[in-house]
């Protein structure tokens with residue numbers, strides 16, 4: 864059995880439609896993306912914390928970089944999650960893009976891989 868990688872817990876949670884992050888066992892700060900040590904105190908001890916999946920759009924771009932097999936432009940968003948983390952993803956309903964717009968996570972398949980995506984929330 865291959866050794867676990869730092870990010871395995873994250874993708875296993877995505878397969879269960881859960882958004883998670885590491886939480887330092889010493890200073891209790893959450894971190895994302897997954898890393899072997901806490902960027903705040905250097906501790907290598909952590910637990911897995913489930914996130915709400917709620918946040919607001921901090922910034923966004925339309926990515927027109929040609930990719931295969933998905934040649935369509937993507938709306939790439941930087942989300943300020945309710946738990947204080949920033950998360951990069953894609954916005955499903957790009958027509959509603961706005962800095963500060965409330966969003967919630969929604970899991971979907973992209974090129975055969977389950978991913979955490981986001982959708983704007985009308986009345987949070």
Ligand SMILES: [Zn+2]
Pocket residue numbers: 887888889890891892901902903904905906
């Ligand atoms: Zn820490």
